[in-house]
Amino acid sequence: MTESWATFGTDLHLDLGGAGLRSGLMNALREAVRTGRLAPGTRLPSSRTLAADLGVARNTVADAYAELVAEGWLTARQGSGTRVAQRAVPLTGRRAAVGSRPPGATRLTHTPARRPPAHDLHPGTPDLGSFPRAAWLKAARRALNAAPNEAFGYNDPRGRIELRTALADYLARARGVHADPDRVVVCSGFVHGLRLLARVLADRRVREVAVESYGLDVHWELLTGAGLRTPALPYDEHGTRTGELARQGALLITPAHQFPLGGALPPDRRAAAVDWARAEGALILEDDYDGEFRYDRQAVGALQGLDPERVVYLGTASKSLAPGVRLGWMVLPQGLIGEVLAAKGWSDWAGGAIDQLTLAEFITSGAYDRHIRGRRLRYRRRRDQLVAALAERAPDIRVSGIAAGLHAVLDLPPGTEASVVQAASYQGLAVQGLSRFRHPAVPHDREGLVVGYATPTDSAWSGALEALCRALP
Template sequence: MPKPWATLGIDLHLEPAGPGLRRGLTDALRDAVRTGRLAPGTRLPSSRSLAADLGIARNTVAEAYTDLVAEGWLTARQGSGTRVAERGMGSPRTSATLSTTPYVTAPPRPHRPRPRPAYDLLPGSPDLASFPRTEWLKAARRALLAAPHEVFGYGDPRGRAELRTALAGYLSRARGVRADPERIVVCAGFGHGLHLLGRVLRARGAETVAVESYGLPPHWNQLTAADLTTTPLPFDELGTDPGELTDEAAVLLTPAHQFPMGMPLHRDRRATVVDWASSTGGLVLEDDYDGEFRYDRQPVGALQGLDPDHVVYLGTASKSLAPALRLAWMVLPPTLVEEVTAAKGHVDTCGALDQLTLAEFLTSGAYDRHVRAARLRYRRRRDALVRALATHAPHLNVTGIAAGLHVLLRLPPGTEQSVVQAATWQGLALHGLTAFRHESTTTERMDALVVGYGTPPDHAWAGALEALCRVLP
């Protein structure tokens, strides 16, 4: 019985074209080698296999291979098959001049990637080594065994109902969010959610979104990619000042823990921004990126609880669990649900099994246990950081320590750039405050470091602190 075509060799995408099959196949193979689709040393299918795949005569393939061996594009040796020729020193030659000489090109320059930093103090990522693998695996098994068959279909674009229901309960008790599963849309990370909202706002005719003077440029870029203009709000010792909001379509805020400055939005300003949204019909886009991590005070409740009809609450598993899960969620005002769902598409674009696992993780209590353990671990790191700075750099002011996974370290004027450069030399990944400053803000510039303490694993934390203290002025 002849073997089916799928068992005859490696897959090779070729589109022979030209006046004859032999010439067309020869040209297609030569082009695949020249452009690098077939790397040097790649073993090609046997003439029998490739002939079966392409539905042509075996002799046609054998003749094409023979032509390319003669030109130097391929090599053929007894016992090792036909392979793409290795490329040596020299200049490339055209097929017209390559009759018996091998195909050669100038070697590419060796790629020298920048060495990985010894310590990563960039903000925005948790300790990936502490991901709860065992508990996550248990939840995944339970979720998979209980999953109905329709889970493996395309799914509701809003996300799995099990996760939306679990999130509604959790966000209500833990963050004070007024959540209804029907108003929750699951998305592939915060940036994906912001991208969807930007598209909806632009489709509504919006032109401008207000943002904070200091924040994440990738988030501003998501809005500008939707053809929206971002205008920064003033910033002072009370945080972002929404008093200058006028006819903007929306405002993007981090009210519970301003990123990267570290303070919560003042209570009077919380009322101001909600009043603005209610009176103008504007939207508040609330980024609650690290709402679970509070250390020295009671949690600041979500702004959404004050006006769920005008505030879009955005949360994510990226800080509490891991960015690789690509799971985030939006709690939407009723008037936005249909438009955001349509913008997401007709099918669910987030992995259903991970959604079910997170739902099980939430409802079983495993999520709460993990967050409590992580909160204690990060608080110990923060305390060690504050102690080290008090000992080695008592003249520097540390703020934003009550919550989150980073602190703001004020520097003497004019020293930020040199400190960041010194950190690079010490193998320390570190960002200055300037990296998070909106280009259009008129807020007074200050020199500071945004020091993340989430990423280094526990065993490396002492070394990271020593490296940091060595570069401080």
């Protein structure tokens, strides 16, 4: 006999095996506790409720509870009900693999795990504590109050029209993107958008997508996983040498603020990339991952503005708001929309409507612009404090890539990157070396640290700077 019950919102499947109902129920409850499906402290349904759910006599459940209390599996207290006891039990399966000690290990031989880093200086993460909770909640309330009933059904795979319209207006105004709501497709982040595009490129029989010498391996691996080769373009002090594009079918590039080196692609190289795409019938995939955050120069408009039919513009809320928002967008050439929607239909017909409506309201109300301006000032102060601390404590270290974005590159003497990363770890810093972002086909020609300065809290920032300076040669 197999039954299920819902306990305070948690569904638990019970297999009532054994010689009788009571013994079967006891065995099922023991197994649920032993495997961790019923965690210590979980309150169980009353004997009356569980009996009704299982279709058995109340005394059967009451007797099973009483016996399991006597055995130590459960506890019963007046006013608190029957709960799973706080006791150490041998776990099996997945939960055991996470927290149990290996067979034969003893407390004397157990090695404690390394403490988590005190300061996170990984690049690409914004200040999560500055997420505009109150403004976001206000936008969510307004959006829900105004939402039509059909918004809570199955939606357009392109995303909610409210968000696509808001994005088209914002991107045209703030990033120089030629956007129409019908060309905007909402996705759950850059990686999701790139996965959809990789599928479309593979279906088009594209064999190679040119990439930059430095970038994120998750992007390269996603493309190669779709059967696409990723040759790396050479670079110099002016950035990626787009004039050396050849017979590739597409180019993945970060032209407004190269990640992680930090420069903006010069106008002649932007034009060369677009000319190549037109001549070859190729596509440019523009990753505008932190285009809103610029400090010492005017904003560099999106490459997509040079040719909307050859450039796919991709952006997200991950840097401007938080990665947990899980919203991104693509502005597509007209001829690509149907293929992308077909690919999207296979994976997730449409994203969550409520968050899309909230972001649309957040943008149209002006709250998004206010948030960006506030974060821009804060991150610029962080950047200035980093540069000042290095000038005082490590004057031989050259800092680059600081005109925009959320990170800086600290150039290191040859042969020192690994030791500096290790020294930073000893200082309680989570930081990455520049080689971590180098394409496998690119020669080892530069060493450095990629330091994200957005994540630490204000109270922890001075300590993070102090620890960083101690780790440098």
